[in-house]
Amino acid sequence: MGSIRLLTIRGIPIRIHFTFPLILIWAAFQYGQGQANWAKGALFGVTFTLLLFVGVLLHELAHSLIALQFGARVREIVLFPLGGVAQMESLPERPWQELLMALAGPITSAVVGVALGIVTLLLFPLRLWVDFFHALGTGLGLQWTFLLPYLAFTNLLLAGFNLIPAFPMDGGRVLRALLATAMPYGRATAIAVAVGQGLAWLLGLVGLLGGDVVLILVAFLVYAGATQEGRMVQVKLALAGLQVDQVFSRGARAVSSTDTLGTAVDMMLEGFQADFPVCEEGRLIGLVTRADLLRGLKEYGPQAPIGQVMRRQFPTVTPQDDLFEVRERMANAGLEALPVVEEGRFLGLLTQQDLNEAYALVSVRPSLLRPRV
Template structure:
């Protein structure tokens, strides 16, 4: 069951909302309701406006990335915030810095716009320390403007804490990466972030603030995850597609059936096969596609009925990190490696994981085990 669903597509970017976000709406109604329907509806509106601010923040990241030529897969909205999912890692520290700071800058621009609204509406003349406290908790236009000013200021300031996975951690890493190796910069930024997380946890325990403790755990784990992910990318950057490529994938001709594919692929550990017309590759079939067809009684169906005709290519000479990023960008678990127009083999996400595990143990990768191409008669 998918835990998120698409609610819109903005500038070609899918906007996906996690189902748990819906819990925020009754929370807003509870905070501002005070027993009145108007207050409850106002609270729901405030939650929607808050997450509109989060969406604009993430669009700041996403559209900047797109302008720099980096594909954006989607924007995810969660109760704890938003995430702009890029199609591939940002390679240049300067680009990462620009992409990262645009999120908080958008929040500051929202604050600036709301301050203009406050001035022209006369709200600014009514603002005192005491009245601001009262207005923020009151379902009114003034309360809405003031609360959104505070919320966007907090979003900008909180996100600039120099700790992964917050924007501040990425800003710190990108600045240090201009002066040192990227992986080393990530480890240092990660250690700083975990140190901040520990301090927040101590303060949270001493003040019995469970929200602060939860934030500390979120930052600590996020920092660790970023370091691990960067180390994985570093390893994959040192490996070529040739280190993991299945050069002799199981193959069938277009006149064969799903049952033929099932018999062939079950005798191997391979996760994908190619469908040929003579020597030309027409499509790819995954092991899971074959198993699903057999399970639903479609064994006598022609193999071309279940094959994937859109073949995502990757140059044979590229690194495994480029291959992994290509898989993520196209949402596919398998690539066809080509050298010019010559088909060299198949590469699956399992092949990449195996090559990484072997290199991580310190053993030079030998490539996946293969089974000679055989083409039984139909």
């Protein structure tokens, strides 16, 4: 997804998105302008921003570590210019578990803020806080002695902002978890999504009237996050209990590693299949996707063997796998199809089209595909 791996904590990769330097450039200009010494102000802004993102990382780690305790799977943590995201392959199943996971982040930010505030009081006179808030209000006279109170204040602000009851903030999950203790999960999600979208409209209106571009951007992100969460839960509930063997394409055609790329092109043009499992004597040994095929044609030509461009590392599924979990696995791998295998033998393909058709069918009439007990 265009990110660089920094380190790994408790098995969780920590990555920085390639757009992250934009926030540092913004900080340099934002804090440098209006200062007597531009370079000093810019350096202050960059240093403050980097230290603030250490707090953001701790915030996301708190979510992730609690989720791991409840059996959830955390794929990675990615730091973006506007914050961090703990990308989870699954969430805690019970409402109280989601509640604790959601609260872990804001509580961590609040603890960091209070701790930094106490350290500031121990190291500096109380007058420093008065001078800090004056400088914060005017945007002038920033000093390095303001770094600790600034970090304390911002971490507390981060904790409070994340408790706003709107997805994708933690407050949206807190609201859903509380509602889910008294009503079905789907209904709780629908209400939490509606609240988040309403708050997004309100934030956008305030930003529009006040000419605040940042607030308008935040409103857009909140609305998009709430909509995405609602959509994901709708799909999860619709596919609940369904298995791969109820929907996968059994008539998918396979190729061998010695077949040419031109052969795969002919097979693609003859039908609707765009991804091909590579098999030898019925056993799966590789996968060539549409993107692999096009890249191979460009680099090697149609006479090149498929074995030269096929993937050897890729996820597979079994007929008994849960359909929603497989959908998430497919999305995480960035693939449009996954081979279905049993004891190493190729049985067929589960495609994105299969998943879309299954969702459309059960959305119209759930009895068409009954969950397996």
